[in-house]
Each structure stands twice: as C-alpha cells, then as structure tokens.
Amino acid sequence: MQQVLSERLLPRSRSTWLAEALLIMLAALFIAALAQLRIPLQPVPITGQTLAVLLVGMALGARRGALAVVAYLAMSVAGLPFFTGAQSGLAYMSGSTGGYLVGFVPAAALVGWLAEHGWDRTLGKTLLAMLLGNLVIYALGVSWLAVLLGGFLGPKGSLALGLVPFLLGDVLKALVAALLLPTAWMLINEQHALRR
Template identity: 55%
Template sequence: MTRAASAYPTLSRTLAPAHGLTRDLLLILGGAALVALVAQVEVPLKPVPVTLQTLAVLLVGAALGWKRGAASLTTYLLAGAAGLPVFAGGSAGLAKFAGPTGGYLLSYVFAAALVGWLVERYALDRTVRGTALAMLAGSVVIYAFGLPWLGATTGLKGQALLNAGLTPFLLGDALKLGLAALLLPTAWAWAQKK
C-alpha cells in the first residue's frame, strides 16, 4: 500500500486549515516577503555573498508545502526580476540571473519544492533528524544549480570553484540546518498543543 503524495499536512495547513485562494495568496506572498527580508542580512563576499536566504527558502518550503513553497519562491524571483530590491543587499533586475549567483537564485524554487514534498510525503519536519534530512536535501539542490552556474559565469573550475561557491558556506549552512532542525519540530510541538 502506498501513501498519498500529500499524506501529511504542512505546518501552515495545520495552523490555518481553512482552504481558500486568499489564504493561499497570503501564504505565498508572506513566504516571498520572508526570503526578501532575510536576503538583506548579507556578509559581502565575492562572487557569492553570505546571506540567510537559504534558511528562509528551506523553511518556506517546509512550512508551505511543495506547491505553495515553489509558488512563493517563484513570486520572489519575479519580484526581483521586475526590479524590486529583494535580492541580497537590496539588488534587483534580470542581470542578477545572468551573473554568478543566478544558479543559486533559480535553485530556490526547486529546493523549496523538494523540501515541501518531503514534508508532505514523509512528515520530515516533525523531528530534528527528519528536518535535518529535508534541509540537507534542499541544500544539495541549491548547490547542484549554483555551482555549475557559478563556474559557467566566472570560468572557475575544480578546487577554485569549490573555494568560491561551496567551502565558505559549509559552516553557515550547517548552522542554518541545525537552526531549522530545531525550529520546525518546536513549531510542530506548539501547533499540536493548540
């Protein structure tokens, strides 16, 4: 017997179970706004800055589920492409997608969708270990898109590419993953008491 694709409700569906277009739009816009807000917390590093975006991307995917998570990050990218200063350091515009961070930006939709799918399918956001696994999978997607794009736009290869687009972020990603692994199960414990 197989489990349905959305066997487990997301945190947002548990806290606000009423269905409706308005509710979904507010959740999608709220997720995009959260990513835009934390993108402004930036440690300038070239060619890829250190931000809290990835934490927000993965949390949005887990909290909203794969469809609304992907829609939220698509909204975020469209807002930035349209010129709203939502990307790291208040930057915006289509040129960001052609630059060294373009692959990372585009990965956000897929990372949020994967984390959301894992949460809906396996309830990985309810335990520290499960949340860590879901967030790790989302992080792999981000690097799978980001590193090749970074290499293609900068000409970096091999160890130089890893030193520019992966190594400086590993400790921060581990800390963000740990934070998410604590936040989501805590939120679930709180939601179950309501």
C-alpha cells in the same frame, strides 16, 4: 501524505484562492526580509536567504513553497530590491549568484515534499531535509558559476569558490531550521490538545 505547518494553521478546507495567494505572497516577503539579514563573517558573509527559502518550502509544502520562491524571484527581477544587499533586476539574476537563485525553486519543492511526508517533525529528519535542500541549491549554483566562468577554474576551483565558503553558514542555518520546525509542531500539537 501529512499536513505541513501552514495546512495545520490554515486548513485547505477553509482556505480560498485569495488566502492561498496571500500566504504565498507573505512567504515571498519573508524570503525578501531574511535575504537582507547579513552576518559579516569572512571570507563569505552568512545571509538568511537560504534559511528562508527552505523554511518556506517546509512550512508551505512543495507546490506553495515553490510558488512563493517563484514570486520572490519574479518581484526581485521586476525591480523590487529583494535580493541580498537590496539588489534587484535581471542582470543580478543572470550573474554569478543566478544558479543559486534558480536552485531555490527545486530546493523549496524538495523540502516541501519531504515535509508533506513528515520530515519536519523531528530534529534528525528536518536537518537531513535542510541539507538535501542545500545540496540542490549548491548543485545548480556551482554548475552555473562554472559555466559562467567558462570552465576557467575547473571543477575543484568552482567548488572552492562556489561551495566551500558557504558550508559553515549553511550547516548553521540547517541546525536553526532543525530546531525551529519540530518545536513549532510541538507547540501547535500542544495547543491543539488544550482545545479538545
């Protein structure tokens, strides 16, 4: 198993439970902030929410990444306006986007696990990890949507409504992440080499 970005910056040997909790809370706030980023494309706007979830998963690793997403969801359900569009509450969480929101937890854990195995070091592997993370989110989101609509749309209709409009935006966000993470590792490694 390899270090993830947060472990390189804050080695576990030096971290305390307080530092761990603070890191997780800062990551949850990062997700909340990027959830408010909105590019108004048609028919579906692109938000920064999934990008933040997957970046947090890869940067923190499986356990801490999933905990950061759980903290984000808990704060949002508790009433803080952290969901996209400054929404909050259990009603929003149990609505049409609920499956996607629930899917954030295993998606962050998956990409975090992949980062723990070195998938955040190269463009190709990072891109593949991001696409796999999105696949987890889509699987839960589209399934939830289909159940919520009582099977009214059928499988093709559920995919047309819950997957197709998001593909372009999520591919673009996966590319951004695939550029950011390996670049961050390169800069950290160069800085580390200069200190020697």
